[in-house]
Amino acid sequence: MDFYGQYILEYILILGFSILVALSTLSLVYDINEINTIMASARSGVLLGSEMDGLAIYPHETFDNYLENHPRLKIGSKITFIRVLYEKEGYDPIYKKNKIKLKIYASTKSVYNTDDRECIGDRINYYVRRSICKSFKTENLTNIYYNPAFSDNYFITTYDVSWI
Template sequence: MLFLQNDIYGQLPMEFVIVVGFSIIILFPITIGLTDSNELNQAMSAARAGAVQGVLSNGLAIYPDDAFKDYQKEHSRLVNPSKVKIIKIDYLNLGFNPSYQKTKIQLRIYASAPSGTDKSDRNCLGDRINFHARKKICESFQTENLTNTVFNPAFSNYYVFTTADVRWV
């Protein structure tokens, strides 16, 4: 009987409104945080897939015509298949960038290559890996039209991505 008496005075609906209100207040920040981390995870996955694609194109010595001609002259080792392995990819949050009105993220890719590859060859390999990582991010978020021909920087909804030189291990 006590339960019904409190319901007559509207206490039960008021408690319900308070609980629902607090739940909504708590769920909004959690949802926003999860959305941002999901986007960053998607970008990191795309960067990893792009880096692997770059390694595969290097491993098979598949290059655009202009790069192939340049590599024949200056980096003859790169026109032959080579073995490169992606060790890891991490990122550095550089904070909010007022130029782009987005948070700037710098990707750092770690790779290993045969000891016979010299520094200039590794720079070319690293450029190709970074290119494919940025390109895959743009393809993932369908932002190819917002960047330049080398996909630098790459964009998502809340982030702008750049790449540091590949670190060779």
């Protein structure tokens, strides 16, 4: 028999400690989930961008530019996605968010010209940033090139694609 309420006090202490631990790890879990969402969106954007370049599907203005300056890009090419990495660059007082910069590694054997590879890399980076904006529903916060892309706590930019 519990004449002094010891069981109730122990139960309250255990429950209080459990709630304290759960609340203290909640922000960490939320941050990790947000970065995972950014990276998954980036991978999706890389695949979409490389698919569009692989099929040679472009907007009208881009097609006219490629017709004039980069005729090789009118023909489909195989682009292999290697990996995407992120780098946290700290807090930015202008955007009042933390900055993440994405680095995308890709490979292609059919495009040798560095200007053509740069055009393909720009298209891939565009689709990466666009995919991130669509995932977080922040299309209205950025420009038409989705640069920078925004999430809840981060703004995201991209390095030029590294060709391996």
